[in-house]
Amino acid sequence: MARPARIGVTGMGTMGAALSLNIAETGVDVALHNRTATRAHEVASGAGALAARLHPTDTLEAFVAALDTPRVVVMMVPAGAAVRATVAALRPLLAAGDILVDAGNADFRDTQAAVASLEGSGIAYLGLGVSGGEEGARHGPSLMAGGDRAAWEQVRDVFEAIAARHRGDPCAAWLGPDGAGHFVKTVHNGIEYADMELIAEVYGLMRHGQGRAPAEIGGVFARWNGGPLQSYLVEVTAEVLRATDPATGAPAVDMIVDSAGQKGTGRWTAIEALRLGRPASTVEAAVGARAWSSLRSARAAGAAALPAADVPAPALDDATLAEALLAARIVAYGQGVSILEGASAEHGWGTDLARVAEIWRAGCIIRSALLDDIARALREGLPEGQLHLAPAFAEAMARGLPALRRVVAEAALAGLPVPGFSAALAVAETMRRARTTADLIQAQRDYFGRHGFERVDADGRHHGPWAG
Ligand SMILES: NC(=O)c1ccc[n+]([C@@H]2O[C@H](COP(=O)([O-])OP(=O)(O)OC[C@H]3O[C@@H](n4cnc5c(N)ncnc54)[C@H](OP(=O)(O)O)[C@@H]3O)[C@@H](O)[C@H]2O)c1
Incomplete structure (x- = not known):
C-alpha cells in the first residue's frame, strides 16, 4: 500500500x-x-x-x-x-x-x-x-x-x-x-475590481478620448510600471495592450467583446461595506461598470439616441493621469482597509490589518509597490483611521487631488464615463472638508420625521424652528 x-x-x-x-x-x-x-x-x-x-x-x-x-x-x-x-x-x-x-x-x-x-x-x-x-x-x-x-x-x-x-x-x-480569511479575500477582490476599473478608465480616456493606439497606451503603462504605480495589474495591462490578434493583426483588445464578467466577490464587498456603514464607493463603481458593460444592446441604442456631438478630446497629459491614478488607488485601498477594520470590529475577529497588507505584497493580483507603504502605515497607525492621511501618502494626495479633479472634469466635458475616478474624487473631497452639507440633511430629517439634531453650541437633542 x-x-x-x-x-x-x-x-x-x-x-x-x-x-x-x-x-x-x-x-x-x-x-x-x-x-x-x-x-x-x-x-x-x-x-x-x-x-x-x-x-x-x-x-x-x-x-x-x-x-x-x-x-x-x-x-x-x-x-x-x-x-x-x-x-x-x-x-x-x-x-x-x-x-x-x-x-x-x-x-x-x-x-x-x-x-x-x-x-x-x-x-x-x-x-x-x-x-x-x-x-x-x-x-x-x-x-x-x-x-x-x-x-x-x-x-x-x-x-x-x-x-x-x-x-x-x-x-x-x-x-x-x-470567516475572517474569506472576508479578507473578498475585500482583496473588491480592491482588485476597483483598481482594474481605474486602469480601464485611464485607457478609455487615452483611447476613446484622445484616439491613441492600444500599443502606445501599453507603452505608457509599461513606463508607469517602473515608478510608484508599479503593480501586477499595471504590468498585465501594459502587456495585453501591446498584444496583437494573430488571426487579424488587429490590437488584441479590439477583438474582445466589451462585456465584463463577475463571480460575486466585488458585489459582496460593496454589499458588506454598506452593511457596515463603511461605503466602498470605488468598488461599487467598478461592480456597476461591469454590470452596465453587459447591457450591450441597450448601450448601442443609447449611442444612436444620444450621440456625443462636438465633444473635445480630454486635455490630459500622461503625468496628470498617473498622479490621478495613484491618488484614486490610495482612496480605493483606504476604503478596503476601512471595510476590513469595520468587519473585524463587528465580528470580533481581531484581524491584524498590517499583516493583511504584508501578505498582499507578493503572490496576489493586487500586489503593488503601494502595499509596502500601506503595510508600514498600518503598523504605525493611521491618523483618524484614514489611509490617505498617513504621512507616506501626503505628497501623492497633495499632487493627486488636483489631478483627480482635472481627470473627472475633462472626462465629463469629453462625454466619457469615469465612475471609479468620480467616486474616488467624491471621497477625497468629502474627507478634506471640516464641514459638510449634512447639517441640511439633519434639518430635513427633523422637519419631516422629528428626528432631532445636535447643535454646534449646546449639548442635547434639539428641534428646528419649523412647523413640520
Ligand atoms: N480561477 C482562478 O483564478 C481563481 C482564483 C482564486 C480563487 N478561485 C476559486 O477557486 C475555486 C475553484 O476555482 P477553479 O477556477 O479551479 O474552478 P474550475 O476550474 O471550474 O473547477 C471546478 C472544480 O470543482 C469541481 N466541482 C464543481 N461542482 C462540483 C460539485 N457540485 N461537487 C463537487 N465538485 C464540484 C469540478 O469537478 P468536475 O471536474 O467533476 O466538473 C472541478 O474539479 C472557486 O471557488 C474559485 O472562485 C479561482
Whole structure:
C-alpha cells in the first residue's frame, strides 16, 4: 500500500490542480480527488517528476483513506452549493481532530455557517482565501486564512511553504476566526475590481478620448510600471495592450467583446461595506461598470439616441493621469482597509490589518509597490483611521487631488464615463472638508420625521424652528 498522504485536495479544476502540484513540489505527498475521477488521474499523470508524490483516488472514501491522521482535506470547488455538498459528503468520513479547508472564493457568511454546522464534531474548519490565479496557485499564492487557530498552526508549515514570499516573508497568515480569511479575500477582490476599473478608465480616456493606439497606451503603462504605480495589474495591462490578434493583426483588445464578467466577490464587498456603514464607493463603481458593460444592446441604442456631438478630446497629459491614478488607488485601498477594520470590529475577529497588507505584497493580483507603504502605515497607525492621511501618502494626495479633479472634469466635458475616478474624487473631497452639507440633511430629517439634531453650541437633542 502507498504511504499515507499528508494532505488531500478535492476539486482538480484550474486552481486545485495547480495548488496540488505546488504542495507536491515542497516534498509533501498529496492525495487527489475529483468529482469526475478521471481528472484526478490526468493531473497526476501529467505531473512529470512530481507524479510520485501525487496519489489520485477514484472515490471520496478512497481519498480519505489515503490520508495520514489527523486528516487534512482541502476543497477547491466552486463556492456555495458545491462546497456545501462536498462538506456533507466528507463529514461522515472524517473524525474529531481532522481539518477541513475551503480554499475557494466563499462568501464569508457561508464559511461562518460551515463552522457552526461542524460545532461539536471536533472537525476543524479553515476558510482559506487564495489569490494569484492559476500561476499563483502553482508557484506561490497569497494565502488568507480564517477559522480554527489551532488547526491553522497544524497546517501552517505546508501553506507557508507553498506561499509567495516578499523579501523572505511568506505571504500566508491566519487573520481571525470563522470567516475572517474569506472576508479578507473578498475585500482583496473588491480592491482588485476597483483598481482594474481605474486602469480601464485611464485607457478609455487615452483611447476613446484622445484616439491613441492600444500599443502606445501599453507603452505608457509599461513606463508607469517602473515608478510608484508599479503593480501586477499595471504590468498585465501594459502587456495585453501591446498584444496583437494573430488571426487579424488587429490590437488584441479590439477583438474582445466589451462585456465584463463577475463571480460575486466585488458585489459582496460593496454589499458588506454598506452593511457596515463603511461605503466602498470605488468598488461599487467598478461592480456597476461591469454590470452596465453587459447591457450591450441597450448601450448601442443609447449611442444612436444620444450621440456625443462636438465633444473635445480630454486635455490630459500622461503625468496628470498617473498622479490621478495613484491618488484614486490610495482612496480605493483606504476604503478596503476601512471595510476590513469595520468587519473585524463587528465580528470580533481581531484581524491584524498590517499583516493583511504584508501578505498582499507578493503572490496576489493586487500586489503593488503601494502595499509596502500601506503595510508600514498600518503598523504605525493611521491618523483618524484614514489611509490617505498617513504621512507616506501626503505628497501623492497633495499632487493627486488636483489631478483627480482635472481627470473627472475633462472626462465629463469629453462625454466619457469615469465612475471609479468620480467616486474616488467624491471621497477625497468629502474627507478634506471640516464641514459638510449634512447639517441640511439633519434639518430635513427633523422637519419631516422629528428626528432631532445636535447643535454646534449646546449639548442635547434639539428641534428646528419649523412647523413640520
Ligand atoms: N480561477 C482562478 O483564478 C481563481 C482564483 C482564486 C480563487 N478561485 C476559486 O477557486 C475555486 C475553484 O476555482 P477553479 O477556477 O479551479 O474552478 P474550475 O476550474 O471550474 O473547477 C471546478 C472544480 O470543482 C469541481 N466541482 C464543481 N461542482 C462540483 C460539485 N457540485 N461537487 C463537487 N465538485 C464540484 C469540478 O469537478 P468536475 O471536474 O467533476 O466538473 C472541478 O474539479 C472557486 O471557488 C474559485 O472562485 C479561482
